[in-house]
Amino acid sequence: MMRFLLLFSRQGKLRLQKWFTPMSEREKKKIIRDMTTMVLARQPRSCNFLHWKDLKIIYKRYASLFFCLAIENQENELIALEVIHRYVELLDKYFGNVCELDIIFNFEKAYFILDEFLMGGEIQETSKQMVNRSIEASDMLQEDDSSEWFEVELFG
């Protein structure tokens, strides 16, 4: 299973944090610090995998943002790398040419999209269409808040 996902900028500013196991705020801060120092210190064109404690760290840089995903030791690194990519695609599809600022200003949306995609540290829905359909469905709900919810049930 996945343990956590962090998004941070090249300057080490955290943009998103998702924890799939309970963790104290102190532990979280320590991990965030470890991850940013470790990943930011990597040379370009190094491999995307690291060992850290008993976990594997999979990271990838997209423009100014680093995506950093921790998986358990027996898990598959390459498919985890594609988990990151699929999430980027989902963000891109939703925001249209997603950039760091989109995630800063619409952080709650970034969390919602992630929740449609991953759950409890496992992949929930791998189909881009399915995820986007649910996100758009909820946006429809927002734009038309006065409408009754069951009219859009079909999108579920």
Place this chain on the structure above:
Amino acid sequence: MPAVSKGDGMRGLAVFISDIRNCKSKEAEVKRINKELANIRSKFKGDKALDGYSKKKYVCKLLFIFLLGHDIDFGHMEAVNLLSSNKYTEKQIGYLFISVLVNSNSDLISLINNGIKNDLASRNPTFMNLALHCIANVGSREMAEAFASQIPSILVAGDTMDSVKQSAALCLLRLNRTSPDLVPMGEWTARVVHLLNDQHLGVVTAAASLITTLAQKSPEDFKTSISLAVARLSRIVTSASIDLQDYTYYFVAAPWLSVKLLRLLQCYPPPEDAALRSRLTECLETILNKAQEPPKSKKVQHSNAKNAVLFEAIALIIHHDSEPTLLVRACNQLGQFLQHRETNLRYLALESMCTLASSEFSHEAVKTHIDTVINALKTERDVSVRQRAVDLLYAMCDRSNAKQIVAEMLSYLENADYSIREEMVLKVAILAEKYAVDYTWYVDTILNLIRIAGDYVSEEVWYRVIQIVINQDDVQGYAAKTVFEALQAPACHENLVKVGGYILGEFGNLIAGDSRSSPLVQFNLLHSKFHLCSVPTRALLLSAYIKFINLFPEVKATIQDVLRSDSQLRNADVELQQRAIEYLRLSCIASTDILATVLEEMPPFPERESSILAKLKKKKGPGNLPDIDDARWNVNGSTEHSENTESTNKSPPSLMADLLPTNRPRPASSSPTLLSAGTMGSSHPFTDLLNLNSTPSAGASLLVDVLSDISTPAPINVSEDNFSRFVCKNNGVIYEDQLLQIGLKAEYRQNLGRIYVFYGNKTSTQFLSFSSSVTSSDTLKTHILPTSLLNVHAKAVDPTVDGGAQLQQVVNIECLSDFTDAPVLDIQFRYGGTLQKIAVKLPVMLNKFFQPTEMTSQDFFQRWKQLGVPQQEVQTIFKAQHPMDTDVTNAKILGFGVALLIGVDPNPANFVGAGVIHTKNTQVGCLLRLEPNTQAQMYRLTLRTSRESVSQRLCDLLSDQF
């Protein structure tokens, strides 16, 4: 404002975020945040009821502030209120806030649970999903208690929407991980397995995750999933790439699901059903074949997804470890990746090959890639790839390539990244020991290690080299010569000084014949390093010096001068000062004989698991060392590891009491304060001197602690693993497991004995209700004699033993008549709530009540003839289990308790001894003769005593020792 805000667009939030971003300093940011917090607080407290939109906006701002890393101590209630909103976006923000901020022990849980309950009951799939996500995100016990029984029915209900099924499956998975006891198994499990057949691949993916986790815990219950998983996998790998529509990812059919299914199959052995098995083999072959096809896309996503499935298939092949053709194909495939231009693939190939190296079918195939791997170690730019190369070299190492691999690792170590040096040092040390053909190579390798990476050589490593040198007679001279030469270097590492000090102190005499390394030269060389060393090393050197006084009387005066100097006798460090004083006194008052006995050469160390290996295991975690487990050693048919030390499994580091000639028989005047003059009023008991036989740095029992192994004797049976080691000695560790170490010190006089039993709590937790009593074994009680043969009395002990503390118990023994069975020590205590029971056979044997008897040749043969009745003699011929070393044999016979009679037997190769067994009722005179035949590696042992039972028992005891 740069970014578009889709959907509702909370303008206030965007303005706030923008403000924060424009803050020039941390202080300005804090100021802006405090202003906002005050504003939100006043809004929440205000009289005017807030509308849903405002509430949502403020909760969202709080969430943002929290995610920036600031504490939030209010707003939880407003977030919970949002849950009951019937507006989706408000509900959604409420749930998000709770997922991120509410920890599992919040007192709001019951309110939150209420919101979740309503949404689960709403039958609105969007709301149900939000509720299920919240449960999975928070995952607290209260939530599990409230919902765990309800979720399985949502999962398997026929009318549940697909997306809800997916959420329910993963929610259940999460609860099963955190509170497995609350997730009831039941008839739903069978129906969950059938979700693998579901039309909707998203549902299948989620279900596969759930089933994998459940199957790991109870494989039997989910066995039916094997055939369904194979069928599903088969359909995926043979499908055309467009068949699966949106589940095809960059021309790869359902890679996530494929990986999941292959993982699920790794919970089980290969399918028993032949048809199923061949269908699975076909799948795996297809996956391997696809790797050879030209890529359908140049995108890295295509190759990643394809190779993700391939690596998982290889993992399954390795897991099954039953199809040699598949294993070799997998190995060849990984071999191609070793030279791939993608760094990721090279990294993963090295990693996978590590596990392949441990299979007997593919170990040889892996070894063919050695040059590529060595090249990777030298040329890879990325340290984490080099690290994997080190791991693989370690895993593929065996006797055939050990010299090459160790040499390469040593040369890499000179420039290796600091982050991996310590681990590399451990690995080199282990390989050098494990595959050493000759010990000179081993000694060279370790000294090189210290030279190249001295700072990273942990204590375990240099302890181990000393242990091995002490146990291997044939390398001692070479080791002395080599350390002597290494110490010539103007700047040598302190670890080398430690090893040098220890080895020259023990074996310096072996090279003293050469004038270039005469005693004085050796001493001056060591002493030239003294002032640059830390206190523990200096302490060790002082011990080496007193050993020198014993080995080389000619340097006694020089060394005494050094010990007498103010910098020693008045050293600010109490340990150094005490050593200097004690050693100086010892050198002045003790006769050469006593000195020789006290400072006798170290006895061999007991066989134990290599402490270095234990350290590496600890460092990597138990699960992370698949590459060097015992299975591999057997696979190669090699028992290299044991042969180097198995010859010497008799005695833990000797304690001085054992060596003092006054120990047995003990004159009435001798007492523990025997040499109290030597302590010069120091508050330390003289037993401190014992350190000189172990490593003197951190405490008396350091060596024992560090080298202690991890063996786990069965607790219910009477442990007698170490029993026979005590036949010829009285002190040492009789029992050890993860929790407890039991050490013994025994002394005997005439028919009386006293054993000091030391119980060491190895944990950091207190042992409670500790009790320990001695029972004579059953056969002893039911012996034909109405009274017992031994009187054993154990004093009561404290009922608690603190973590890390040692408890001492005194056991008094009186031997009434000759006996065979040893008493048993029964120990009970509570550790972490569970009752531990241990039974250990106490090493009380008949020979402990020996008094040695010196006699002339004439006397001996006269008595030998007197005991000529056939029943009085017991003879046995047996094969030598240890190297046939005269000195060792002498020591053992002395340790057995008899006097060793020199010049009695016409054949000087034979050993002859005499003694009297003292029991309360009677005394039994014993004569023994041991005739070694070095060519045949056999011994003949003959015992003559006035009692048949005594002859037999003594013969049994002693014949076990050679």
